[in-house]
Amino acid sequence: MSDYESYMKGSPHEVKVISKRFGLPNSASIDVYLASDGYKALKKALEMGPDGVINEVKNSGLRGRGGAGFNTGLKWSFVPRNIPKPRYMVCNADESEPGTCKDRPLMEYDPHQLIEGIIIGGFAIGAHQGYVYVRGEYRYLLDIVDRAIDEAYAQGFLGKNICGSGYDFELATHTGAGAYECGEETALLNSLEGLRGYPRVKPPFPAVVGLYGCPTIVNNVETLSNVPGILLMGAEAYAKLGTAKNGGTRLFCLSGHVNRPGVYELPMGFPLDRMIEEVGGGIPDGKKLKAVIPGGSSCPVLKAEETAGLAMDFDSVAKIGSMLGSGGVIVMDEDTCMVKALLRIEKFYAHESCGWCIPCREGTAWLKALLTRLHDGAGVPEDPDTALDASFNILGKTLCPLGDAAALPAISFLKKFRSEFEEHVKLGYCPHERKAVAAG
Amino acid sequence: MLSDALKARFDQVITRYPVKRSAIVPLLMFGQDEIGCVSDELIEEIARRVEVRPIEVVEDIGYYSMLHRQPIGRYNFQVCTNISCLLRGGEEILEHCKRKLGIGHRQTTPDGVFSLEEVECLGACCGAPAMQVNYDFHENLTVEKIDRLIERLEREVRSQEPGVRT
Numbered sequence: 001m002s003d004y005e006s007y008m009k010g011s012p013h014e015v016k017v018i019s020k021r022f023g024l025p026n027s028a029s030i031d032v033y034l035a036s037d038g039y040k041a042l043k044k045a046l047e048m049g050p051d052g053v054i055n056e057v058k059n060s061g062l063r064g065r066g067g068a069g070f071n072t073g074l075k076w077s078f079v080p081r082n083i084p085k086p087r088y089m090v091c092n093a094d095e096s097e098p099g100t101c102k103d104r105p106l107m108e109y110d111p112h113q114l115i116e117g118i119i120i121g122g123f124a125i126g127a128h129q130g131y132v133y134v135r136g137e138y139r140y141l142l143d144i145v146d147r148a149i150d151e152a153y154a155q156g157f158l159g160k161n162i163c164g165s166g167y168d169f170e171l172a173t174h175t176g177a178g179a180y181e182c183g184e185e186t187a188l189l190n191s192l193e194g195l196r197g198y199p200r201v202k203p204p205f206p207a208v209v210g211l212y213g214c215p216t217i218v219n220n221v222e223t224l225s226n227v228p229g230i231l232l233m234g235a236e237a238y239a240k241l242g243t244a245k246n247g248g249t250r251l252f253c254l255s256g257h258v259n260r261p262g263v264y265e266l267p268m269g270f271p272l273d274r275m276i277e278e279v280g281g282g283i284p285d286g287k288k289l290k291a292v293i294p295g296g297s298s299c300p301v302l303k304a305e306e307t308a309g310l311a312m313d314f315d316s317v318a319k320i321g322s323m324l325g326s327g328g329v330i331v332m333d334e335d336t337c338m339v340k341a342l343l344r345i346e347k348f349y350a351h352e353s354c355g356w357c358i359p360c361r362e363g364t365a366w367l368k369a370l371l372t373r374l375h376d377g378a379g380v381p382e383d384p385d386t387a388l389d390a391s392f393n394i395l396g397k398t399l400c401p402l403g404d405a406a407a408l409p410a411i412s413f414l415k416k417f418r419s420e421f422e423e424h425v426k427l428g429y430c431p432h433e434r435k436a437v438a439a440g
Numbered sequence: 441m442l443s444d445a446l447k448a449r450f451d452q453v454i455t456r457y458p459v460k461r462s463a464i465v466p467l468l469m470f471g472q473d474e475i476g477c478v479s480d481e482l483i484e485e486i487a488r489r490v491e492v493r494p495i496e497v498v499e500d501i502g503y504y505s506m507l508h509r510q511p512i513g514r515y516n517f518q519v520c521t522n523i524s525c526l527l528r529g530g531e532e533i534l535e536h537c538k539r540k541l542g543i544g545h546r547q548t549t550p551d552g553v554f555s556l557e558e559v560e561c562l563g564a565c566c567g568a569p570a571m572q573v574n575y576d577f578h579e580n581l582t583v584e585k586i587d588r589l590i591e592r593l594e595r596e597v598r599s600q601e602p603g604v605r606t
Contacts, residue, residue, distance in 0.1 A: 003579055006567045086458075098522045098561040129458075136469060136506045137562055139575040172456040175466050178506030180560065194461035194490070196503040212459055255524035255565035262566050297523050297561075328565060330524055344526050348560055354503075 007105055009262040011279045015241060017229045017249050018222065019265040022109040028144055030151040033112035039157050041228035045120045046165040048231075053124040057227060059235035061247025065102075066092055066183070066220030067296065067326045069314040072227075078207035079125040079215045088216040089122035089130040090192065091224055093145075094176055094183040096135055097296035098348060099328025102251035102263050103221035107134075107141040110225070111148035115171065117224035119157065120231065122169050125217050129170050133188055136177040145173050180352035184400045185218040187354070198356045199400035222251055222327075242268030246313035250327055254280040257287070257333040269311040276307065276331055287333040291417070295325020297345045298405030300412035301338075322412070337432035338417040339424050342410060343371040349406035360403035363394035367410055374421060377429040384421045388414050442485065446474050450489060460490040464500055468507055476511045513548040513555030515593050517541070518572045521558055524565035529581075533569045534558055536583045540590060553597055554590075 008022055021027045021036060030038065045053045058073025079087060091114065095103040106114060114132075122130050134142045149171055152158045160168045174192055176182050182191045186200035189211050210216025226248060230238045239247040246268040252275065255261050259281030266275065272292065276282065283289055289304040294312065300322040302310070310316060317324045332341060350364035367390055374383050387410060395407040414421060424430060442450075449470055454463045464486060471482045478501055487494040501507045517537055521530040538544055541554045548555040564570035567579025578589065 002564070002577055003567060006580055095563050096561055099524050099565050100561075101563045101565045101567075104563055131456075135563070136504070137572060137575070140577075174456075174462075175469050177465050177469050177504035179504050191465065192462060193459065194464040194492075194500070196500060253566055255568055256527040261568070293523070328524075330527070330565075332527060336527065341523060341526070344521070344523055348522055351560060 002104060002108060006261075007101070007263050009260045009264075011260075011264050011266075013270065013274075013279055014265050015249050015267050016265050017233075017238075017241070018106065018110070018113065018225045019251065019263075021113070022105060027109045028111050028148060030112055030148065030155060033110070034155075037228075037232060038112055039116055039155075039163075041231040042116050042119055042123075042157060043163055044231050045123055046163060046167060050124045050126060053120060053231070056235045057124070057230060060230045060238040061235075061242060061245055062223065062226055062230060062238070063246065063314055064220060065222035065226070065250065065327065067097065067298075067323070069324060072219065072223055075207065075219075076121065076124050076217060078205065079217060080208060081126065083215070085214040086129065086212075087125055087127040088211040088214060089118055089125060089127040090188070090211065090216055090218045091118050091130065091132040091221060092183060092185065092188060092218050093132050093134040093138070093141070093221045094188060095138075095221070095326075096180045096183055097298060097326045097328060098345070099253060099255055099293060099296045099330040100326040101253050101255075102327055104138065104141065105263055106221050106225050106251070107138070107145055111145050112152065113228055114145070114221055114225045115148055115152050116157070117227035118171060119162070119169050120227050121217065121219060121224055122171075123167055125215070127217075128168050130172075131192060131211075132171070132173045133182070133192060134173055134175055135182075136175055139175070142173050142175050149173065179354075180348075181354045181400070181402060184402065187400060188218060189216065196354075198354055199402075201399060243311060243313045243316070245315060250312070250324075252279075252312070253328045254331065255328065256331040257283050257336070258331050259284055266312070269313040269316065272302075272307040272310040272312050272329070275312065275329065280331065283331065283333050287335065289331070290334045290336055291332045291338065291341075293328070293330040293332075293409070295323050296328035297330070297348065298401070298408060299323040299325045300408050301416060303416050323408075335432065335435075337375075337430060338413055338420045339371065339375045340430065340432065342413040343368070343375050345409050346371055346406060349402065353402060353406070357398040357400075357403060359394045359397040360406065363390050363403070364406045366390050367406065374424055375430055377424065377427065379421075379425040381422075381425055383425060384414050384418055387421075442471070442482075443474060446470065450486075454489060461492050461496070463490055464492070464497055465504065468497070468501065468504075472507060478507055478509050511552070514553050514597070515573050516555040516557060518557045518559040518562070520560070520562045520564065520568075520570050522561040524561070525568040525570060528568040530569040533571065533581050533583070533586065536586055537571075540586065553594070 063069045182197040187197040191197035346367040350368040355361040391407040391410040519534045570579040
């Protein structure tokens, strides 16, 4: 279990749509869920019909919360109709982007909201089977979701003839076994087929050729958890909570150098500087802000001055050259060694690269080796440019976004904090570590 | 030999998929939980049940970091040092565990009680620094918390030895 107090510190700025049941006693049980509008959206969806549901979700401006930010309703509409193959609805619960820990509370405190979202999504695309792919480390969540699925079957929300509608839908969990790469949707599908989690060539996209070669939609936990709320409050009301084309709220995970790290549900477009100061309680020990990674470790880093008034929605963050990603806001104070931070990030991508595409396999290993040497004080003046060159040789040259995820932070750190890399080379040691030793 | 409960779980899990081989990874995980590692016998059993050659099961094992062929310690300390944990002292926590347990990354104490592993992001970033001991999360770690936890686990092991009363 997670420590509720440590994740859910609360803030007056929160607008609770998908986190409204968090903290209720027994919030994961179907009784609590039913007592607070649970499974009402499903009944509504069954009356609206698949096209009605897809249009409603499209109009709500809901965009994929896993990181890509694609309009969810639009994605659903790509599933071909009237073909004789089965269709599949898959929930991606392989949360593993560094800095991201929002799907955990969604499954821990409100698994029925997720299950209801999956059933509605399945109904919209004409699927009769769904899977929840849970990362291997989240075993306690697998048990919680399994229990919730059993409860939903017992009450007739899963199985044959759901709520007397004639619609059938089966749902099961599936555990991963430790692989970041499986969060990428085509790698996830290979993994779900019992293979190594290597990515597939796109196109064809999973909506047309997915699980077992059949049309498949893969949606993130948070994305699907939003669906019941959208149907209940209506697309327009949901869209209005956020900014243009960025409907609703978002679970932001504030981590790193903030006084009150935690998961907060804020309207899309909430300004980043205020998020750090007012929601996160500012930076410990009165230190100054140096940098923020706005959406998980694969997103380009922002300098402190770039955070001022920055609306945290997909389009505004993209406009200044970064990404809203998975909602993992990683805050770094003035004493952070940016070489060390980037080295740790690249060590991760080197470890997680599945090795299928050579630019990623070789490039991430080179970046890790070069940055290790540079951080340890054995760098040469050409190193920052060599690292940039390696990054540009990964970027856009791999089947899945893991390559870009490794290249983008490297390029941004090297460009925005170049002087720190040069300083390491010049000094022949890490000034931050020397300082720590002197102080310690 | 697999327990009856595990066999029943295997039977149930396989029915979830239209293609049996989809069950390979879940069966490996549930089997490993009971046996302590992925044994040759487990590989044969899974291959037989999902109707693939054993080599196809072995192929998967190398890909997934949580699957291991050799037994590890009863308590596997998996310390995260990824970015959010790094910023809040994850490396110091790992170093402390190394000193305290007297073992390094992917090593096990001679008595087979503790293993240690430096791992990637566990999804516990708002409770950083964090680790998992087996499947249990331990968050907002300090060296004192680690010391207390190790003491408690050592007591647990001693109390379960034959002839020992607590």
